[in-house]
Amino acid sequence: MKFSLLRKWRLSLSVKFALAITLIVAGVAFTIGAVIVVQDWRRFHAELEEKVLLLARSVAVTAPEAILRNDYWSLYRSLKKMAQPETGDIRATRVVTAMVLDPEGRVLAHLQPKQHPLRLPLIPGDEDEARLLEAATSARSPTVLGGGGVGAEGYLEGMIPLYSDEKLLGVLRVRISTYELFLKARYSALLVLGLAAGLVILGSLLGVVISRRMVKPLTAITRGLEAVRQGKLMDVSTVPVLRDDELGRLAASFNEMATELAEKKELEEQIAVSEKLMSLGRISAGVAHEVNNPLAGLLNCIDTIKKHPEDRELMERYLPVLEKGLNRIKNIVQSLLVELRVEDAREESGLTCLEDLKGIVEAEINGRAIHLVWENNLDDRIRVHSRQVQQVVLNLLKNAVQVVPEGGTVTFRSFQDGNCVMLEVDDDGPGIPPEHRSQLFDPFFTTKPNGTGLGLWIVYRLVESMRGVIEVESEVGTGTQFLVTLPATEVRA
Amino acid sequence: MLRTAIAVLLVSLSIGVGRAETQTPIRFGLTAVIVQEHLRFLDRWALYLSNKMDRPVKFVRRKSYREVMDLLEAGRLDFAWICGFPFVQPRDPEFLELLAVPVYKGKPLYNSYIIVPKDSPYRTLDDLKGKVFAFSDPESNSGFLYPQFLLATRGTKPQNFFRQTFFTYNHAETVEAVADQVADGGAVDSYIWEYLQILRPEIAARTRVIKISPAFGFPPLVSSKRTEAKAVERMKSVLLGMSEEPEGRQFLAGFKLDAFGDFPPELFDGIGQMANDTRKALLWLASAEKRVPSETSRK
Incomplete structure (x- = not known):
């Protein structure tokens, strides 16, 4: 898919190289980043789960006694004290709400007493709340449940059933916001993302440099081959041999080939010239020979006729011979001039x-x-x-x-x-x-x-x-x- | 130079040790009639009293008035700052003696305030019917007896009138319970409420007074009958003399009090009368409930 796209776009090799390296670096960086972020999130989440139970336990220690004494005030006070942010703790978690309910779901203490009055049944605000209330009243051992999504509304709720002498007195619910966790995870995600982006930029720069270095001699060789194809052998400049690797050897052997080709062409041209001269010589020799042969006979006839000007019989015998010989010369000359003749026609x-x-x-x-x-x-x-x-x-x-x-x-x-x-x-x-x-x-x-x-x-x-x-x-x-x-x-x- | 320093140290040590060995500390019980959270202030006052008494004074704190009263009865406290309601309770044999009464805003008197959350719609005690109410201490005049009395005169009692009640054992925490709306109403000591308006307005300012009781005798300081007379006399003069000298006035200013004064026990007769009336009314109510259970339960 990736490469077919690249092919479609007709990108140069250097761009493809750089893109490929960038993609690889990006893939690796973002995969590692994602793993780190997910693991961070899980670790923070596990820590937070421990923390919410720890917070709940700090109240659960004294709660049963307070319930038995109907000491709603100290129940509320212990919830309030627990919810107070630990000063100076930068990793402070925010307690969203906390409450103690009796087994029938009535409020024994609630951090929002105005909305949830004492000794009245807790009224769940929505389905999520109803689900948690159901879970809390049926919890028989410490439980942690989550809800509210991932962002600002996210929370974890720790539920600890309160027992005294194996009698269930109620349940303690402590809910902490996971917003800080979300912020922390988002911060680390952004950090990782930033690092990954940095790596990608570095990688792509590196990719550009590497591909430039790789492709440069190839481009030079291509240009050289193009010149060779067009026959401009004298235009082929030598490709610089920069390194002692495959590309360097390729450049070197290309240079050798170009030199040899140039020499060969020169040689061929010389041969062609000498061949032309040779065939010219052959033609001259042929013409000389072909014309000379009848000429010698013809001159002989003319000589004989000159010596015996009165001999009619001799004349009659030699004239056809003379004519035949001259015709032959004429034919040869006409044939030689065939090109001139066709030029006219x-x-x-x-x-x-x-x-x-x-x-x-x-x-x-x-x-x-x-x-x-x-x-x-x-x-x-x-x-x-x-x-x-x-x-x-x-x-x-x-x-x-x-x-x-x-x-x-x-x-x-x-x-x-x-x-x-x-x-x-x-x-x-x-x-x-x-x-x-x-x-x-x-x-x-x-x-x-x-x-x-x-x-x-x-x-x-x-x-x-x-x-x-x-x-x-x-x-x-x-x-x-x-x-x-x-x-x-x-x-x- | 070093030698003198060591000598001084030895002398001071011997004095300290001598005092600790020869003089048993004066045990002074404190209750929620004052704001006890200011520990350093109380430590300084203890030191002030120790210096004046030439004996170490140790404050003993307990959660409820009952515990302090028990300690007094058992002779394990020499002095105590208690509430008028426990003071007027009949004791046989009597083991307490009135030592001094704080003077607050020129008088040895204070009130009980019925308070509600500031933004609540409640205007009278009747508005709080079926609500949650916070009491301070079961033996507190302002924090329990007075609201109980108010209900008794209406022919009812707290557990019937309110949906739910609880004790905070501390006036300051009653204010907090009402401010946080854990309780829809509460009964507190006017002195503490006003003290908190200045020192912890973030809590007290979130409450509003809907009823003020008649004036009652201010929570008194008492001595145990077992405390030697000399010490009682000395403590009395120390307390009464506080307003006469700058350091003492500083402590009084810290308590937001004018002075400690010498007043007769009759100052608390009003509380005694109210306690009697309430007891009678409750007895009558109890018998009425036995006769017609359904009628009262409907209330």
Whole structure:
């Protein structure tokens, strides 16, 4: 209950700690206080019970003789003397009333003689009084009864039956106020309450201090983790290690972790830079190689044609070769510029454009026994960069058709998942061997004899340019699955 | 210096011892006719009398007049301050002699007061019918004989007229009983009541006088016939001479008295007459009750 409330209020740990400590201290202090007060009350009460009987006995000693002598005056005098406050006794108890009644309940002496005249039956004022009168006239041994509640009206009544030679002469009733007891108990209760409150205040202050000390490094670590999450590793200031305890060790290991993370990030950035340089080098080398190879043949042809300018036959033989070589160079350069090209074509359209690809792929199959499964489930209202998407899907499907053996299956599936467009190309070809997987998207990496090694590289660059993700799952002998996830630009209503 | 001090001490001791051995103390009985609670005042007066008598005077206190009278009869008291009612009782053989009578407000007389609580509605003795009444002493003139006489002249007696009566054996306590309303009425000595008005107004002022008796002879001081004549003579002159000298007047002022005077026993005839009348009336009442029990019981 308590903790769920705290949780509901979204209190910080330091406040919770302080509250918990305060609650515990308050609970202990008030429990002990209550026990003390109750025990005090009982002790005072027991003392008072003894006292009222003691007072009554002081009169009961001489009362029987006075009753026998009809000496009502000395009976009254002894009651009055008993009721007189003992001077100088700070614990004095107030005698509310006292009386001697005969066995029939008539007044033999009463401290309030005006209200209760001599030798007339005592008339009880209320039910409580009637109950006490009944108890008094039937008492056969000293008895103490209480009444009147706890406050100013509270009292204890001691009753002593008076005997002479085993004959019942009457009963002596002495009633003392428990107000002083109440005041005393209230005073001690207030004192205990005050002490408890003091303890609670001290405890809560202590709680605040302790929780501050406990929570401070935690707050620092949390702040550090927040910075780490946001990637601002350089912003992570070291958490001060104040103590040699669990929290201190936590702070220390957090600091170590933060330092290591920062170093790692730096290293990664360096690696990324060098990888960029490396791939740039690879591209340059590839371009050089791919362009250089035909160039050497082309220059050779041109050289030969220059040497024999009159030879028409030579010209006719070499011109197609020259054209083919230049076309190849043009293709390579165009492929390399794919990104520039798509930058120009940022037109968006529906996904029916994908249907246009079906014919191209079927032409690619070119009568081979390959089963093409086509499931285009996309809503035409979804907007995508159609040219890029077409290129991506086409490249993937061409690859699939090329690797699938006779009787194999190529599957294209497209669907929407939330705000994303999913494009899936499956084949049950031979799969990609593990050693090739890391180079899969590198430019000029190819396993095909006539491949340029730029197909998947283009796919990768296009997906990246559309802020999408491409995933590959492949198992040797089972097949390969490419899954492209693209954010849908817009759904037109 | 030390030697002289020891010598003086020895001399004073020998005098003290000599006196104690050779002279038996004079035994002086006191009753509730005076306020006996002022012990230090009475001790000083005892010392004063001792000095005047050249013999130690010892006060003997008893609760009731009866006890003091018994001691006088038994010869165990030399002097006593008693009430007029016991004094007028017939004695055979006579063992008392009138010694002195206090003079109060210029006369050797006092009254009996019937008092009620100050805020009570009672105005006459008849209003107290069926109530609780406090007497002082069964042998007190003012505190018992006079109210008994009043009722006897009405043809009734205390136990029939009042619902309940009790004795306090002390005029001062009768005043207290009425003030506290333990009793609805009481009979007291006028001298004591007025004395208490000054000395204990917190009690006496809560009472009110509804009836004043005729004047009676003030409670007298008596001597036992067994006391040697010389001592009686000396005590008489000491008492009568108190008003003549400053120290004695101080004690008289403490008692609120003017003097101790020499008066004839006839001063108490009024009490004697009243006692006689009462006795006769009670006897008549007793015989009437025997004749017609139902009639008197109805009263």
